[in-house]
Amino acid sequence: MSYSSIFRSRMKAKGANSYDRKMYNATRSFERWFNQSLARELVAIDNIEQYAVFQDHSQSNNKELSDDKYMITENKSNVKVGSVVNWRDSNWLVFTEEHKTIPTHKQTKVKESNHRIKWMIGDKVCNHGVGHHAYIQNQTLYTLGVSTSGHHGWIVDAKMMMYLQDNEETRNIKIGQRIFIGGAVYQIMFKDYVSRSGLINYLLEQDMINPSRDNIELEIADYYTALEDDFDDEIDGSNKEIVIRGSETAKIGSTNTFSAVVYDNGIETPEDITEWVVGDSEGVASVIGQTVKDITVRIESNFQKVGSVISIIGKTSDGAIGSKSVRIISPY
Incomplete structure (x- = not known):
């Protein structure tokens, strides 16, 4: 050569x-x-x-x-x-x-991961009995932290945002299903496996522990009634659709307002939003104002936050929920 x-x-x-x-x-x-x-x-x-x-x-x-x-x-x-x-x-x-x-x-x-979540699938505990690793964040700071209940006025109503790996078992967690977190029981209100591909995030609302249903020692909700339960992806107010209006992107350092319109069987109604929640695992957004029609958030001016995703979630008094995913982008 x-x-x-x-x-x-x-x-x-x-x-x-x-x-x-x-x-x-x-x-x-x-x-x-x-x-x-x-x-x-x-x-x-x-x-x-x-x-x-x-x-x-x-x-x-x-x-x-x-x-x-x-x-x-x-x-x-x-x-x-x-x-x-x-x-x-x-x-x-x-x-x-x-x-x-x-x-x-x-x-x-x-x-x-700050918690391991376990739930029943038939007569077995998920993931071969060991549960799934989760990252859980208290969302009460991002909402009023209260809800109305009949004639009893305002009551404490903690919210949690939970993230799990997207897999066959976690995708089958139903709206309305109950799980243990830190000695308390929470009910799944909302789930989203689109905005952050690979992870599913769930919005949870605090529920009451029921010793006749829940295994408190093992921290598995509905342990004693797993074979009887038939959770449904529908909740009260399921005939309603909440459309969150606003940009799908938000620049760092910007202030953004998102509004909600409630539709019942396809017809716009004047119904109000009783609770707003901002799902924000990165600590990028601050709520600076909210009404029964809209919410305004400010995005931190920090280039390291570019690529983060937040969720704007609105809920009516009868439990109907709507959401919008917002991706944080550069100002240039």
Whole structure:
């Protein structure tokens, strides 16, 4: 083989053109950093062992809602939004995946699972008896935290937002189903598996514990009546449709108003919204005003929040619910 042939062969190995050669060098540079990083540790991502690098995420950027981390993996990693990561004997859920402009590796944001949820599927406990890892956040701060109940006036009514990996079992959780969280029982009001592909988020409303139905020791709701229950995806007010109007995107640093229109059998009604909830796992939105017709939120001016997703949820007095997903974008 001639010298020129050897030279061309070596150049092709590093890239046939200028872009490929720069990409090759950038990838080699990442591999050297990744293999030598002190933060590189062996983890299991969806039960597959591999190495990953973890970096701290400033809690001030998350209103100290959770101890988030950035996780960096090689491109060959199976990681995706919704993956469960076992790291240092703790389990973490992957919430966001950054789309790299120079794709030398994968970078995701993970949140530590703060609860394991169990429910009955027939006469068995879900996920072979061990339940599913969840990230749960109190949503009472984002709503009035009260609801009306008959003639008894205003009562405390805590809300929770729960995130679970999107899989066959979690998709089959029904509206109206009850689960235990931290010694209390909550009822599923709303679920969304579209706005954050790979994760399902559920809005939950506090319910009463019933010892004749619920196994308090195991923290499994409807444990004693699982074979009898037939949860339905319909709730009171199911003939109604609530349309949340407003932009599907919100720029960081902006103020946005979302309004609601209630339809009954396709006909617009003057009915009011009795509760607003902002599903906000990233701590990016602040409620600055709300009425029975609309809600106004301010988006934090922080470029690290670009790509976050919030949910605007409105509820009527008879339980009908409508929602809109809003993606946070750059102002430019």
